[in-house]
Amino acid sequence: MADYDLVIIGGGPAGLTAGLYAARANMHTVLFEAKDIGGELLNTDLIEDWPGEESITGRELAEKMGAHATKFGLTIQPYSxxxxxxxxxxxxxxxxxxxxxxxxxxxxxxxxGEPTKLEVPGEAEFHGRGVSYCAVCDGAFFKGEDLAVVGGGDSAFQEGLFLTRFAKNLSLIHRRNDFRAQQILQDRLLGMDQVTAVTPATVKEIGGDTQVRWIDVERDGAVERIAVGGVFVFVGFKPVGRHLFDEHIDHDENGYLLTDQYMRTNIPGVYACGDTRAQLAKQITTAVGDATTAVLHAERYIEELKHVRRSFPEAPSETLEREVERMKLQRFLAGQTIIREGDPAYSFFILTRGAASVRQNGPHGEREISTLKPGDFFGEIGLLSGTVRNATVRATAPTEVLELDAVGFRELVESSQATKDRVQSSIEQRLAKAGPKT
Ligand SMILES: Cc1cc2nc3c(=O)[nH]c(=O)nc-3n(C[C@H](O)[C@H](O)[C@H](O)COP(=O)(O)OP(=O)(O)OC[C@H]3O[C@@H](n4cnc5c(N)ncnc54)[C@H](O)[C@@H]3O)c2cc1C
Known part of the structure; x- marks a missing residue:
């Protein structure tokens, strides 16, 4: 078994972007891809809405994204x-x-995800023998033939445009009169002589001999047979992310994974990005944006988890994971006060970066009673005793702390006897060091 900071599953635009950011952040990361890297880019002919490239083929963009992530040291395992x-x-x-x-x-x-099927007789039987879900992959096999495209969204129109390179005639079959595709795509495809819109029409059956020869569609209550050599289906998409989990993962009614604004799912440490996540637009730009956010958050989450583990090695790991999700990262400049003596105690802190001075007021003014370094915790005395802060903690360098609320702190302390003992002995040592306040 190999251990990593981060595993990325899927090598499409989202996965490759996550990999690029993780590699640049020096995280110990691996990307597993079931096929060749590129995801849906490999099924796309021309991309014209990727900023900075007026027009680029999907394959070229996939190669560029893969090379870019690899250059920064990402380990990619295709066919895994x-x-x-x-x-x-x-x-x-x-x-x-x-x-x-x-x-x-x-x-x-x-x-x-994967393409939605029409679920009509003949579709499964002729899959690979005239029924296809990818024009870029299979279109060239149908040079000079009459073809049908089923669907009315962007994918159907983009794929249809690609197929006009090969098709003698192209029937665009859609169950409504109106198409959802962008107007620019509609204008381009429907303006071509070889293209006929067959609407509103539903596919009833696909048939043939060794190959597809016809498609039956129902229009205005009557079934008509259109002679075609190939049927290209683009009627929707089924996300596949949730099938990777036996434990419950939140998803919407269509199976898309639900996340917060940091791409976190309900399972701590599991993020979801791109087409498998519930969101308005399934695009390359949104996929790469999701991935950027996820990695930046995951980087912080992993670092915090490691710090908390070091500070409380005896606490059960499920508790640590839960409390890390509750913690807030706070930053202080040298000289800034983190907690002040006499203030009410609401939270507990673990210092993760920098240094701080613990100071107490006495008859001769404020004096330092101890110093704090990364891994040290503070704030527990006021929380456990229910009194006000007994000391001031001030950053002596640019400092980062993880702040845990009172409920989370109690859960942490109660999570094991050894954790309770560790906190108790720290309190005793600190009170002894502070000495009597006169
Ligand atoms: C025909 C077509 C044309 C398009 N044109 C455009 C366009 O012009 N502009 C645009 O912005 N968007 C376009 N899109 C949409 C765009 O391609 C997607 O939004 C984008 O690819 C989503 O990226 P992703 O990384 O989330 O998923 P994907 O690109 O789908 O990548 C997912 C990857 O995960 C892998 N995978 C799945 N399961 C596993 C597993 N169990 N283990 C390991 N790996 C696994 C898959 O093999 C795949 O490589 C088009 C889509 C299609 C289908």
């Missing part, structure tokens, strides 16, 4: 399908189809 992801304490265990397993502090799921 992931079977399941499960939680084991604060580890995420990634089980591969080949039976191997990997562990990581965090996982980013960017597995996209």
């Amino acid at each position: 399908p992931v079977k399941k992801i499960r939680s084991e304490g604060d580890w995420k265990v990634v089980e591969m189809e080949d039976g191997t397993t990997h562990r990581a502090y965090a996982v980013i799921v960017t597995v996209g």
Whole structure:
């Protein structure tokens, strides 16, 4: 079993972007891709809405994204399908189809989805013999033939435009009169002589002999047969991310994973990005934006988890994982006060970066009673005793602390006898050091 900071699942635009950011942040990361890297880019002919490239083929963009992430040191493992992801304490265990397993502090799921099927007679039987879900992959096999495209969205129109290079005649079959595709795509495709819109029409059956020869559609109550050599289906999309989990993961009614604004799912340490996530637009730009956010958050989450583990090694890992989710990162400049003697105590802190001075007022003014370094915690005395802060803590360098509220702190302390003993002995040592306040 190999251990990583981060495992990325899926090598489409979201996964490759997550990989680029993780590699640049020096996180120990691996990206597993079931097929070749590129995701849906490999099924796309021309992309004209990727900023900075007026027009680029999907394959070229996939190659550029892969090369870019690899250049910064990302380990990519193509043809490595992931079977399941499960939680084991604060580890995420990634089980591969080949039976191997990997562990990581965090996982980013960017597995996209698969095309929705028409579910009509003949569709499954002729899949690969005239029924296709990817014009870019299969279009060239149908040079000079009459073809049908089923669907009315952007994908149907983009794929249809690609197929006009090969098709003698193209029937665009859609169940409504209006198309959802962008107007610019509609104008381009429907303006071509070889294209006929067949609407509102529903597909009833696909048939033929060794190959597809016809498609039956129902229009105005009557079934008509259109002779075609190929049927290209673009009627929707089914996200696949949630099938990687046996434990519950929040998703919407269509199976898209639900996240917060940081791309966090309800499972601590599991992020979801791109087409497999519930969102308004399934685009390359949104996929890469999601991935950027997820990695920046995951980086912080992993670092915090490691700090909290070091400070409370005896606490059960599930508790640590839960409390890390509750913690807030706070930053202080040298000289700034983090807590002040005499103030009410609402929270507990772990110092993760920088240094601080613990100071108490006495008859001769304020004096330093101890110093704090990364890994040290403070704020527990007031919280446990229910009194006000007994000392001031001031940053002596640019400092970062993790702040945990009173409820989370109590959960942490109660999580094991050894954790309770550790906190108790720290309190005793500190009170002894502080000496009597006169
Ligand atoms: C025909 C077509 C044309 C398009 N044109 C455009 C366009 O012009 N502009 C635009 O912005 N968007 C376009 N899109 C949409 C765009 O391609 C997607 O929004 C984008 O690819 C989503 O990226 P992703 O990384 O989330 O998912 P995907 O690109 O779907 O990548 C997911 C990857 O995860 C892998 N995977 C799945 N399951 C597993 C597993 N268990 N283990 C390991 N790997 C796994 C898959 O093999 C795949 O490589 C188009 C889409 C299609 C289908």
